Amino acid sequence: MSHDHDHDNELDPFAARVRALETILTEKGLIDPAAIDVIVDTYETKIGPRNGARVVAKAWSDPAYADWLKRDATAAIESLSYTGRQGEHMQAVFNTEETHNLVVCTLCSCYPWSVLGLPPVWYKAPPYRSRAVIDPRGVLEEFGLTLPAEKKIRVWDSTAELRYLVVPMRPQNTEGWSEEQLAELISRDAMIGTAVAKAPA
């Protein structure tokens, strides 16, 4: 197979459009492409749901921390050095025996980047944004989560600048586990509310 063509010509039209925009802005001295590299590296390798899992594991392990997280999530999370963009105003909501919490942004894609990283595609897409507020049980079924019929569901629509972190219930049979072990049970989806914490293997 011949391979002597210009690889730029292989870009799909949207990739070409983004590249053109970056080129124009760079040529005009308006953006620094190296800054883009740092941004991408930050959100691809440094900031992700492991941050949030550490917050939750600490709340499970330390009642004083859990209380602080309930009262002032922004400060409690900042104490673990998770700060910044789309985490400036945090609120932690705790699942209980009675109530399951679910977070959505019906109007755009508001999401707690500082503790969960960049949102998954489905969180930003119309099926989830349209249905989470009217048919949360149906949505949760699509994630493989069936809640008991009597369990109350509270949906938090992130319409302002508060960003919500769901604190799932601690699984049974995890007494004496370290925070590191506990964090392994806490998925991104459990902190959005589309899952619960994993049971110990």
Place this chain on the structure above:
Amino acid sequence: MNGPQDLGGQMGFGPVAPEKNEPYFHADWERRALGVTLTAGAMGAWNIDESRHARESLHPAVYYASSYYQIWIKALEVLLKRHGFVSERDLAAGKAVDPAATPKRVLKAESVPAVLAEGGPCDRPVATPARFKAGQPVRTKNFNPTGHTRLPRYARDKQGVIEAVRDGFVFPDSNAHGQGENPQWVYTVVFDGSEIWGEGADPTLSVSIDAWESYLEPA
């Protein structure tokens, strides 16, 4: 505005279809789209409310046919043209042709960690005391502004209860249009599912929004 972004309760979009072990980016251009959007925003010519309004102002057919990073880029082109940084001729040529407005700042690579860590807090002092208190019943207003608002259609003219008095926050309905921050108190207001969805609503459901004070009236 009653635009394509206002999705709560709409139907017909199909199942959620979560992807197992989803990568952060599905193509390299998505990485650049994230970075271009953030670095261009760092020029300081527009605020987050204006950028949200640019996205929701895309034609509904375009909005629904686009992935979220595509929505970002299409709206970013609008913002860059509006603020004089990029021209139609630049975009047609795929390179810089026309001169650009002067940005307030250019985000350099070495400043990125500090800028991301600082974020953009939008809480602000409000001169007047909060009008409502926790536990108080309230009704959301019925309005249909043509500009930006953060009161979803499904939550208009509905009775709920103030669950929490939050902070003063920049008012997006004015800030998106260059009409100032005009901070107001923000409240978490919780509604019974049946108040919002009526007949057939899930009896175990409650939904909350975060509402600026001017969206609310005493009930």
